[in-house]
Amino acid sequence: MSALSDRPTLEFQGISGGYGGSEIIHDISIRVGAGEIVTLIGPNGAGKSSVMNATFGQLQINGGRILLKGEEITGIAPEQAVRRGISYVPQVSNVFPNLTVQENLEIGAWIRRDDFRPRMEEMFALFPPLSERRRIPAGALSGGQRQMAAMAKALMVDPEILLLDEPTAGLSPRFRGEIFAVVRKVNARGIPILMVEQNARQALGIADRGYVLVDGHCRMEGSGKDLLANPEVGAMFLGRRADEETSPAPNPGSEAPAVDGSTTQSMRP
């Protein structure tokens, strides 16, 4: 992981912006180096999704620059962003629900001019649960599978960088683990990843670096390890959820209830 590569894949230089009215993010400078996993954590409403939106022309940018491999792409239209090699899996509505899983992948390859079928088979190999469900409408998938379909769709173009907005939101712990494992697998193919996450501990655990966003300001940055060890981060994000994420079942004999209230019957991969 060359965190110090001199030309980052994606770089925000002092980006400020909002949605017409008030400014939501202020002077954000972040950087995703070649091959890195970078995570963006912060409380709800901090502006994490807005940072992602900024790369896709979904946010009105008032100041600063966004660079992709050194080339300025500030304020680019979404169609252009994906053609430049940025793939974005938004937090919600990230698949076409009335299209089958396979059709979602086909549409994901829309900008490709070559034969995308080998890539599609690769994706089905990377996400085996999707392979069996390729003819099912994506809207009928379970939460975890839907997230996988969204990622597979976004990866059909072989992007320069993958943006993931809360890929494990609302998933059971087991599915969460699966998604994080897949994120690492994708990254191992050399695709840098910028990921917004609520499950800070696990996200920081696999991230090379992380940024802490509060009220639209970047409050902290550091390596995943340093942020995990940081007491302030611990108090802010890890304390409340620490036991739920890491503790092994205290007594294997007694069936523990689903910790986060999400359904357990949907856990079959």
Next chain:
Amino acid sequence: MNELIGFVNFHLIPGIVLGSIYALGAIGLTLTFGILRFANFAHGETMTLGAFVALVVIDLTNWHVLATLPFAMLLTVLTVLVMDRLFFRPLRTGPTVILLIASFGLMLMMRSAIQIIWGVDLETLSKGLAIPWVLFESLRIFPKHLLIVGAALLLMLGVHGLLRHTPIGKAMRAMSDSPELARMTGIDTERVVMATWITGAVLAAAAGVLLAYDTHLDSRMGFRVLLPIFAAALLGGLGRPYGAMAGGLVIGVAEELSTYSWIGDGPLVSPGYKSGVAFAIMIALLIWRPSGLFRGRVF
């Protein structure tokens, strides 16, 4: 027995014929709604335009009505594309209610243009007497009814092929699902919009020609069928082409069956009022099931 034959001859068959024509119109309406997100009031006049193009071709060549379809479709498509460029495209980034109002204005303009060019009189596409085939000594089938239903079925099959098996058709469905995600995926949305207009115009032209073939045509034909077509699209769930097919058939059959003597000797609904049936179905739907029978979307 006679009772049944009369029911089939005079209500059921005409209902299926009318229903398949409504279905063609409703598919175009529902597609524009799903992808451009507005109810296109000018869709009925688009049908009328197609029928008048067919009339011109028949006057010039004396061809069979169905042979005029390609010309009617071509001219209608061109007109619709020009209108999109002039009226709808500049308004596309604004709120969709503006598009709706623009389409209302366009409807009035198109009707006036049609009246200026072709007048307001009643015209027919097929001259001469229609003689039905008689099956089982009493079942009467008009060849033109078979042709109309056949042509409509073929076109619907074509729509199915387009939406399920071609990249642009899949992109149309994708954009109907989520225009934002479609853009983030790199889909050229203007191309999809164009494909939608073309599909809608082809089907509208066909619906207009077939309706004129079934009965007759005049400059207010499109306006008369706009309501049943809206009802059909709504019944099928706005934005759902397969729903529109079913909805069209249901409305067409319901209109014709409403004039059957269900109670007593006279027709249940006087034929003069049968277009009120679509209206009644639409009102009932809006009250009890605004998302349509098949769970479409309503924005």
